[in-house]
Amino acid sequence: MLDRAATQMRAWRCHGVGEHHALRIETLSAPTPGDGELHVDVRAFAPGFPDLLMVQGLYQLKPALPFTPCAEFSGTVRALGSGVEGYRVGDRVMGVVRFGAAAEQLVVRANDCLPLPPGFEDAHGAAFLIAAKTAYVGLVVRGGLKAGETLLVHGASGGVGLAAVELGKALGATVIAAVSGPDKLAVVKEKGADHLIDYCDGSFRAQVKACTQGRGADVIYDPVGGDVFDESLHCIATFGRLLVIGFASGRIPQVPVNLALIKQIAIVGVRAGEYGRQFPAGGAAVNAALSDLAQRSALTAHVHARYAFEQLIAAFDEIAERTVIGRVVIELPQH
Numbered sequence: 001m002l003d004r005a006a007t008q009m010r011a012w013r014c015h016g017v018g019e020h021h022a023l024r025i026e027t028l029s030a031p032t033p034g035d036g037e038l039h040v041d042v043r044a045f046a047p048g049f050p051d052l053l054m055v056q057g058l059y060q061l062k063p064a065l066p067f068t069p070c071a072e073f074s075g076t077v078r079a080l081g082s083g084v085e086g087y088r089v090g091d092r093v094m095g096v097v098r099f100g101a102a103a104e105q106l107v108v109r110a111n112d113c114l115p116l117p118p119g120f121e122d123a124h125g126a127a128f129l130i131a132a133k134t135a136y137v138g139l140v141v142r143g144g145l146k147a148g149e150t151l152l153v154h155g156a157s158g159g160v161g162l163a164a165v166e167l168g169k170a171l172g173a174t175v176i177a178a179v180s181g182p183d184k185l186a187v188v189k190e191k192g193a194d195h196l197i198d199y200c201d202g203s204f205r206a207q208v209k210a211c212t213q214g215r216g217a218d219v220i221y222d223p224v225g226g227d228v229f230d231e232s233l234h235c236i237a238t239f240g241r242l243l244v245i246g247f248a249s250g251r252i253p254q255v256p257v258n259l260a261l262i263k264q265i266a267i268v269g270v271r272a273g274e275y276g277r278q279f280p281a282g283g284a285a286v287n288a289a290l291s292d293l294a295q296r297s298a299l300t301a302h303v304h305a306r307y308a309f310e311q312l313i314a315a316f317d318e319i320a321e322r323t324v325i326g327r328v329v330i331e332l333p334q335h
Contacts, residue, residue, distance in 0.1 A: 007029065007030055008027050008028065008029060008030055009027070009028055009029075009030045009031075009103055009104040009105040010025050010026070010027055010028075010103065010104050010309070011025070011026060011028050011068045011100075011102060011103035011104065012024070012025055012026075012068055012069060012070075012102035012103070012312050013025070013026045013066045013067070013068055014055050014065065014066055014067055014068070014069055015065060015066045016065065017054075017055060017056060017057030017062075017065070018056060018057060019056075020052060020055045020056065020313060020316045020317075020320075021313055023055065023069070023312065023313060023316075025309075025310065028103075030105050031105060031106060031107040032079075032107070033079055033080065033081035033084075033107045034081050034082075034107070035081050035082050035083050036081055036082075036083050036084060036109055036110055036111070037081040037084070037107045037108060037109055037110065038077050038079075038080060038081065038084060038087060038093065038095075038107065038108055038109075038110050038113060039077070039078045039079040039080070039081070039105065039106075039107050040073070040075040040076065040077055040078060040093060040095070040105065040106055040107070040108060040113075041075050041076045041077075041078050041104070041105055042073050042074075042075040042101065042103060042104055042105060042106060042332055043073075043074055043075045043076060043092075043122035043126075043331070043332055043334070044073065044074050044075075044122040044123045044125065044126035044329050044330060044331045044332065045070050045072060045073040045074075045101040045102055045126050045329070045330050046070070046072045046073070046126040046127045046130075046159075046327045046328065046329045046330070047069070047070050047102070047312060047315050047316055047319060047328060047330065048070075048071070048072065048130065048159065048319070048327065049158075049246075049248060049319055050071070050246075051069050051070045051071060051099075051316075052316050052319050052320060054069060054099065055069050055316070061098060061099075063098075063099050067099055067100070068099060068100045068101075068102050068103050069099055069100075069101075069102050070099065070100070070101040070102040070312075070330075071096055071097055071098060071099060071100075071101055071130060072094075072095075072096050072101060072126055072127070072128075072129055072130050073094070073095060073096075073097070073101040073106065073108075073126050074092070074093065074094040074095075074116055074120075074122045074123075074124075074125030074126040075092070075093060075106075075122070076090060076091070076092055076093075077089050077090060077091045077092075077093060078105065081107075081110075084110045085110075086110070087110060087113075091115065092115070092116040092122075092125075093113040093114065093115060093116055093125075094113065094114055094115075094116050094120070094125030094126065094128055094129055095108045095112050095113035095114065095129065096108075096112050096129050096130060096133075096273065097112065098273075102312060102330070104309075104332060111280070111283075111284070111287075114129065114287055114290065114291050114294075115291070117291075117294045117295050118295075119297065120294070120301075122331065123301075123303050123306060123329040123331060124300070124301040124303065125301075126301075126327075126329050126330075127159065127301035127302070127303055127326065127327035127329055128294065128299070128300075128301040129290070130159070130160070130272070130273075131159035131160045131162065131163040131301070131327070132163045132167075132290050132293070132294070132299050132301075133272040133273070133276075133286060133287075133290060134160045134163065134164075134245060134270065134272040135160060135163035135164040135166075135167045135221075135299075136167060136272070136286055136289060136290060136293075137270055137272035137275050137286060138164065138221055138243045138245060138270040138272070139151070139164060139167055139168060139171065139219065139221065139243075140167075140171070140289075141275065141282070141286065142241075142243065142268050142269075142270050142275075143219045143221070143241045143243050143268065143270075144219075144241065145168065145171050145173055145218075145219050146171075146172075146173075146218075147171060147172025147173065148172060148173070148174075149173050149174070149218035149219060150173065150174045150175075150176065150211070150212050150215070150217045150218050150219075150237070151164070151168040151173040151174070151175050151176065151217065151218070151219045151220075151221065152176045152178065152208055152217035152219070152220045152221065152232070152235070153165050153168065153175060153176070153177050153178065153193075153221045154178050154220070154221065154222045154223065154224045154228050154232070155178070155179070155222075155223045155224045155228075155248060156177035156178055156179050156184075156188045156193065157177075157179040157184035157187055157188055157325045157326070158223065158248070158324070158325075158326070159301075159302070159326055159327045160223050160245060160246075161177075161179075161188075161221075161223060162187070162188065162191055162302050162325075162326055163299060164221045165177050165188055165191045165192060165193050166191050166192065166298065166299050166300065167293070167298075167299060168221075169191075169192040169193075170293065170298045170299070173218075173219070174194050174195075174211075175192065175193045175194050175195070176193070176194065176195040176196075176197060176208060176211050176217060177189075177191075177193035177195070177196055177197070178196075178197040178198075178199060178204055178228075179196075179197075179198065179199065180198065180199045180200055181198065181200060182198075183325065184325055185198060187302065187325050187326070191302075194211075195207075195211045199228075203231065204231060204235070205231050205234050205235040208235035209235055212237070215237045215238075216235045216236045216237035216238075216240060217235060217236055217237060217240060218237050218239075218240050218241070219240065219241050219242075219243065220232045220235075220236055220240065220241070220242045220243065221243050221245060222242065222243060222244060222245055223245035223246040223247075223248055224246075224247070224248050224249050225244075225246065225247035225248065225249045225250075225251060225252060225253055226247065226249030226250065226251035226252075226253055227249065227251075227253075228249060229242075229244075229253040230253055233255075233256075233259050233265075234259075236263060236265055237263075238263050238264055238265075239263075239264050239265065240263065240265045240266075241265065241266045241268055242265060242266070242267045242268065243268050243270050244267065244268065244269045244270060245270050255267060272286075301326065301327065302325065302326025302327065303326060303327060303328075303329050304318075304324045304325045304326045304327060304328050305318065305324070305328045305329070306328075306329050306330075306331050307328065307329070307330050307331070308330070308331065309330055309331075309332050309333075311330070312330055315328045315330060
């Protein structure tokens with residue numbers, strides 16, 4: 001007689017977009033890996049703000065209903081699909097799917113996984129890849145950040161923000177980190193930020209100018225949008241690059257292109273996952289770089305809070321309250 005884990009699994013399911021409190025746990029058939037895929041026993045997954053937006057029907061990707069939310073996970077390889085090389089059953093991995101990680105098991109393309117670094121807990125692996133990849137594609141591939149330049153990171157206490165602070169320092173930049181409140185300031189300072197800005201103090205453009213001797217920031221990393229984006233246009237250096245990461249503020253700003261002309265700046269959109277899908281060779285190079293940075297502890301993951309599998313709704317509540325520093329992680333029991 002087969003045990004339940006061999007044929008069935010539990011997963012969180014979204015049957016109608018709008019309210020994350022309507023999510024519920026269901027029992028589903030266990031997945032089977034296809035060509036080039038890994039079948040993974042999930043040990044941890046990390047719900048994020050984009051996952052919450054997807055459940056609410058507000059994200060650019062809108063899966064067919066019903067679906068299992070969440071994108072980022074870590075776990076142990078249970079089985080290999082045909083053609084998979086470089087992995088064995090029992091290997092510990094971290095990876096990303098577009099959705100489907102809020103489950104006890106999943107299948108994922110082997111190319112979308114990395115070996116879990118020896119110093120990483122499962123929780124760290126679940127909270128690493130999306131933030132690190134967004135920072136790397138943004139700052140290196142799209143932003144061309146160079147040693148000696150000044151980087152302004154908005155929303156610096158979030159997962160993608162903390163990764164940008166750490167990577168900016170690893171690349172030799174001077175990093176200005178902007179957050180709200182003393183607790184968040186303390187964390188970004190620990191991550192190596194050279195200058196700190198508290199949004200609670202009001203307008204930040206004068207502080208950026210003071211930190212840069214009036215030049216402005218060479219690269220601005222903006223996952224916030226709205227008023228933050230608008231003001232960033234007034235404290236960016238000539239020939240600067242303003243990286244559009246997302247719109248956590250809820251407002252998509254409009255660009256007065258005369259400012260782009262006068263300062264000769266570039267406004268650059270960053271979609272890290274889509275970069276790898278459009279350019280597989282580039283995506284593989286990014287993964288290799290991230291694996292090296294993780295092995296050297298030059299990039300890490302900050303776990304704000306840990307929840308049990310049954311507490312996904314509570315984790316989403318905390319994300320919605322905008323109090324998370326880094327990432328929240330759902331941990332599954334070890335068998």
